[in-house]
Amino acid sequence: MIKLLSGSIMCIFLLITSLAHSADYPDHPVNILTMTKPGAQIDLLTRALAEQLKKTWDQPVIVSNKPGGSHGSVMASELANAPNDGYSLGVSATGAFTYSPNFLHTTYKLDDFHYFTLLGLNQSGIICAPDRPWKTLKDAFIWAKKANKGLTYMFQGSDDRDVMRRIAQNEDVKLSLMPSTGGPSVITAVMGGHADLGHVGAILFDYVTEGKIKCLAASIPVRFTELPDITTLKEQGWNESVEMYLVLVGPKNLPENVVKRIDDAVQSLKENQKYNTFVQEKLHIILTDYGHEYAQKYMEETSFRFAKEKEASEK
Template sequence: MRHRDCADRRRIGHTVEHESDAPGWTGPQWARYLYSVMVPPVGSGALVQTIRPLSSVQSAPKEPPMPISRTVRSVLWSAALLAAFAAPSRAEWPEKPVTIAVGFGAGGTNDIVARAVAELLAKLLGQPVVVENKPGAGGAVAATALARMPADGYNLVATTSTTVTLDPQLMKLGFTPADFTYVAAIGEFPEAFVALPKHGWKNLSDAMAAAKATGRMNYASNTALDRMISAAIAKKAGVSLVPVPTRSGAEVVTQVMGGHVDLGYSSGAYYPQAKSGDLAVMAVLGDKRVAGLPDVPTLKELGYGVSSVNLVLFIAPKGLPSAVAKKLDDAFAAAGKDPSIVALMENRSLNAVVETGATLDATIKRHIDDFAKLIEASK
C-alpha cells in the first residue's frame, strides 16, 4: 500500500518520502499546491509544471515528472477552486459589543432613555450594548467624535436632535448633518414656557398681553434655542423678552418657583411641578401637545408661527452598510414599542415618538428647514 501511494504521487509529478511528511494543509495552501501543478512557468514552453514543494514538505523527485492529462488538469482545477473558497464565511453583524455614547451627563433624559433602550438592544442583537457618557458642548463633543469613527455599526451616539438640526446652523462645529446615519428617534422632549399660577395667565398669549403693559418681561433662559424662539415670540407680540441665563432646566424651575423671573423655558424639568399644580404651563414648543398636558396649547396654536421639536436621537457615522442599518432599524423599532419604553416615555413626559429609516431621515430634513426659518424669524 505504501509503495502504491508513492507511485500515485509520482503520477502527478511529486514524491513524498514518508507519509509523515504529508502536510495537513488548509484550503488556501492546497489551492496554491494544485495551482502549481496546472500552470507552467512563463516562457518555459512546458505544458506541465512540476510541483514546487512548500517549506513544510521535504521532497526529492525519484524520477522525472510525468505529464498530466487534460482530464486530470480539469479535475485538479475544480478542486483548487473549491479549496480556495473553502474558508469560513464572515459572521453576521454584530460580532462584538456595541457602544452607545451619550452626549450629555448621567441622569438626564438622554442618558436614562439610552440605558433603557440599550438593555433591550442587547437582547435583540445578541451582543452586549455598552453605554458611556461623553458630555460637552450640548452634545457636540460626542457627535464630533462619532463623525470620525468607522461606519461599522459598533459605535452610536444618543443625543438631542437639535444637536444636528439646529446647532450647525448657529456655529461652526466639527460635523454637519450629512456626516451621520440617522438610526432612531425614541421620545420627544416636552419643551415649554412655565410661570407661577398666581399670575392667573391661562396661556402664553395672556402673559404677552400682561407684558405689553410694561413693554417688557424677563424669563429664565437655558439654551440658544429658547433665546431664538423668545425673540420670534417677542417680535410677533410687540414686546421685549429679556433672557436671564441659567445653567440647567432645574435652575429654571428654581428661578420661576422663587419668583425671580416672570417666565421660564424648560425642556422637561418642570413636569413634576406642573403635575402637582405648583407651576402653570403657558405653551409647549413642539408640533403637537404633550400627552401628559393635553390642555396646554402649542405655540403654533396660539398664532406665533414657530415651533421646536427636539427628539432623543440615536445616530451612527454616515455610510453604514445597508444590512447593518436594517438590523439596527428593526431592533430600535422593536425596543421603542416595548412596554418598558412606553412607560418610560410616559413617566418622563416624553411624547411617544418612535421613528427609524426613511421616515426619520425625512423628519430630520424637515426640522433643519424649520430651524432655518426660525433663525430668520428671530433676527
C-alpha cells in the same frame, strides 16, 4: 518593491481584520453619548434604550452624558469625530443636526451622520413659577408690556431661544436670555426666581401636577397628551413651535452589517411593550414611527426648511 508589497499586504490584513471585527458586532461594550446631564428626560430615555440594546446584544451598553451647546451640538461634535465602527452612538434632539448647522457655526453638518430612527417627540413647554400672575404665555407678555418691564428667559437650545426672541420682538417686550445645562437647571432657576420663564421638556409634567411650576404654553406643534388644556404657541397667536424630536444616530459610513445589527435592534423596539409603555407613561414622550427611512426623510426635510428660514432671515 518589497516595501510596496509589504505595505499592500498590511493594508489587506487591516481590511480583513476590520471586516472580521465588524462581522461579530458588537463584541465589546457600545458607548451611547447623550445630550443632557444625568436625570433629565432624554438621559432616562437613553438609559432605557441602552438596557434594551444590552439585552438584545448581550454586551454592555454604556451611557455617557455630554451636555452643552444647542440641543446636543457638543455631543454631536464628538460623535462626528468618533470611529465609524458602531461602538459610538448618540441620542439627541434632532435640532442638533437640523437646526444648529444652519444657524450656528458647527464643526459638522447633517450628512456627517447615519440616522437610525426617531425615538419620539419630547413634549416641551414654557414654564414659570407658580406664584406668577399669568395663566398663559400671552398673559406674561401682556403683563410685561403694561408694566414696562422685561422678562428673563432660560433656554435649552438655539431653536427655542430664537422662537422666544421672535415672540418678544413681536410683542415689543425686552427679553433677557439665559443659557442652561438641561431641564433640571431650568426648573431650579424658575422655581428659585432667577428666571421668569424657561423652556423644558417632558420633565415639566410631574412638576406641574405637583403645583411646583406652571406651564404657560406647549411649545411643540400639538397640545400635550396629558394636560391638554394648555394651549400651543400657535393657538396663542404666534406661528411658532419647537420640534423636540429625539433621534438615535451614529457616524456616517458605518459597515453594512453593523447598520443591519442596529436596525434589527431598533425594529425589535416596536414589539417591546414594556419599553414603549415606559417611554410614553413615565417619560411622557410621544412615540413616532421607528426606522431609518422615516428618520432620514424627517431630518432632510426639516434641515431644508431651516435652511430656507435662515436664507429668508438674511434678506
